Amino acid sequence: MTEEERGERIAKWLSRSGIASRRDAEQIIAQGRVKLNGQPVTHPATFVRKHDLVQLDNAPVAEPERTRMWRYHKPDGLMTTHKDPEGRKTVFESLPEGMPRVISIGRLDLNSEGLLLLTNDGELARRLELPSNGWIRRYRVRVFGVVDEARLAQLAEGSVFEGVKYGPIDAQLDSKKGDNAWLTVSLREGKNREVRKVMMGLNLHVSRLIRTNYGPFQLGTLLRGELEEVQSRIIRDQLPAAPTAKPATRKSRTGN
Known part of the structure; x- marks a missing residue:
């Protein structure tokens, strides 16, 4: 049987549709939320073929497009999640009409802002979040307190705070005024709320x-x-393994 005849594993298919990473798609399947041609899917190794009907929570899921990616300037006050149990506004509710279903590559917490990458390919998102890709995440950070530049320099050797081990961090003092200072902080790991x-x-x-x-x-x-x-x-230059399609669109505002 050819690959086209056999189809694609449904967890991978869902991740390429922008539903979630493959790992999260497997969890969604385990929760009984996915159907294939009207029948509940019970195993992530189930195969999807062309023209099959896939449903999530009884709503049809569009077939995957080729990989696309967006840069988004996230304002503070938005959650980087598709649904917040506390009812707070999310990044995805703020996107323009006509956007395909996308997920974020990494996260920014409620009070953080700046560059957030979005993609319609969940598998790509998972791959680009891994520390093993060596990508640097850089931040401008305003802090309140007395900055000890010697201790900042020591972060480059790795650190441990409250029992959590952090990898090397490059932190530079840019300016200070009174008890406020601006730092540039660069890291590769990106643990939850690491900075x-x-x-x-x-x-x-x-x-x-x-x-x-x-x-x-x-x-x-x-x-x-x-x-x-x-x-x-x-995308082809930076992510040679990612298939691409449509030309880029111009900048658009989300209303924030």
């Missing part, structure tokens, strides 16, 4: 956190709430 927790370990309170870079992609001149599709040529 805030490490700064807290240095007795510094983060009052503003702006991501400016994620690997080769930059926030650049995007305004708050602005969205711009990454050109297919750039």
